[in-house]
Amino acid sequence: MNTVTRPRILVVGAGFAGVECVRRLERKLAPHEADVTLVTPFAYQLYLPLLPQVASGVLTPQSIALSLRRSQKYRTRIIPGGAIGVDLKAKVCVIRTITDQIVDEPYDYIVLAPGSVTRTFDIPGLTDNAFGMKTLAEAAYIRDHVISQLDLADASQDPAERASRLQFVVVGGGYAGTETAACLQRLTHAAVKRYPRLDPGLIKWHLIDIAPKLMPELGEKLGRSAQEILRRRGIEVSLGVSIEKAGPTEVTFTDGRVVPTRTLIWTAGVVASPLIATLGAETVKGRLAVTAEMCLPNHDGVFALGDSAAVPDLAKGQDGAVCPPTAQHAMRQGRHVAENIVATLRNQPMRPYVHKDLGLVVDLGGKDAVSKPLGVELRGVPAQAVARGYHWSALRTNVAKARVMTNWLLNAVAGDDFVRTGFQARKPAKLKDFEYTDAYMTPEQVRAHVEGTGRIES
Structure with missing residues (x-):
């Protein structure tokens, strides 16, 4: 086959689902069978569950950013940018590159794995004053910000300012919020010993959630x-x-309390990427409705998975049950979609996705953790061993495993460090500055754009 007749497979997103799909496609397909293209603004896969440990300085940022170009056999073309619209009829994906160019990428098969964005609500001042914990940049920024609050409080002569800088609020009682609060509290607890002018009793962490139970x-x-x-x-x-x-300088809770603080970290859940709304297709609570094979009904060659897709959870045996947006499902869905694409190319039947949840792990820092592997409830050091063992084994490359293990050992022996690395600029960066949710097109704009570039015959 020549390059004109080879099927074009376009994978959108380099999270757990997208990267696993690409890796399996490269293993299963010969170079002459298909061309594979990946759309992602960054040439790395972020191991998201360990982000709180980056924010607290236990891990370095590069240790959980797994390069997509380390493999010498890597043949996938990477487009550095983000998909902002998809025309399913024309089979064209509209991409905004990291230099703000708009390019059209035609495809024969598309794998939609754009992941999720932070879920926000219409709360006055939220996006202007809260920090997120969804990206590597946010985690590095929060670390610098928290340490800078200690520095500024130590230098301040104003008791009110000092009190506001030493109170921290985390919203969201899920895994991300709980681990973020736990890890950062450990950081400030250890750091305050180096600030003899600060009263440790002034440092207060608040974890709030609208739900009646934690996790x-x-x-x-x-x-x-x-x-x-x-x-x-x-x-x-x-x-x-x-x-x-x-x-x-302050946050008002719904119970009437007013907390003076310069640090509000928002981790109250996620929603599917705004890209899904550009398709004009059926959704389930914002996630794309797909079959058990992860195909979009009535659209040949369109697959969706991960956080942005409502994949039926056949293992639960309940009508309407969908897979939760977790890393273990995303990784397995990525491999499964690749297998189904290969089967389609080779005129073989596709298989439905079935996976029984292996359990949950929550690392609270130090010797504290709670885990539930295969339904077995663990606490303390055994739970910590399971949590870190699971995360370590799930890292995709040996280089990442070596870096993470070295960081853990160094932190255990030498303790925390409290160096600000310079990510904290004079201009603050909040939720609105990290997630470009206003960059996406509407379905009508996608259609008009594609028609204007001559991709569709009149």
Whole structure:
């Protein structure tokens, strides 16, 4: 075959789902069978579950950024940018490159794995004053910001300013919020010993969530254990509470409390990438409705998976059950979609996706953790061993495994370091500055754009 007749496979997103799909396609398909293209603004895969440990300085940023170009056999073409629209009829993906060029990429098969973005609500001041924890840049920025609050509080002569800089609020009682609060509280607890002018009692961490329970997926006992660990460390956990409004120097809770703070970290869940809305296709709570084979109904050659797709969870045996947006599902879905694409190219039947959840792990830093592998409830050091063992084994490259293990050992021996690395610029960077949710097209804009470039016959 020549390059004109080879099928074009376009993978959107380099998260767990997208990268696993590309890797399996490269292994299963000979070079002459198809051309594979990956759309991603960064040439690395981010190991998202370890992001709180980057924010707390336990891990370096590059240790969880797994390069997509390390393999000498890597033959996938990477387009550095983000998909902002898809015309399913014309089979064209509209991409905004990192230099703000708009390019059209035609495809024969498309794998939609754009992931998710931080879920926000119409709360006054939220996007202008809150920090997110979804990207590597945000984690590095938050670390510098938290340490800078200690520096500024230590230098301040104003008791009110000092109090506001030493209070920290994390919204979201899921895994991301709980681990972020736990890891950063450990950082400030260790760092304050180097600030003799600061009263450790002034440092207060708040973890709030509108839900009645902390991490309900863990079950009653483990959820309560995690809550007890946090409270023992001095983290104030408030459930059934959210944010009413956010300002630059204070946050108002829905229960009426006003907390003076310069640090509001928002981790209250995620929603599917805005790219999904450009398709004009059926969705389930914002996620693209797909079959058990992860195909988009009535559209040949369109697959969707990961956080942006409502993939039926056949292992639960319940009507309407969909797979949760977790890394273990995304990785397996990526490999499964690749197998189904290969089967389609070779005129073989596709298989439905079935995977039974292996359990949950929550690393609270130090010797504290709660885990539920295969339904077995663990706490303390055994849970920590399972949590870190799972994360370590899930890292895709030996280089990443070596870096993470070295970081863990160094942190255990030498303790935390409190160096600001310079990510904190004079201009603050908040939620609105990291996630470009206003960059996407509407379905009508996609159609008009593609027609204007001559991709569709009249």
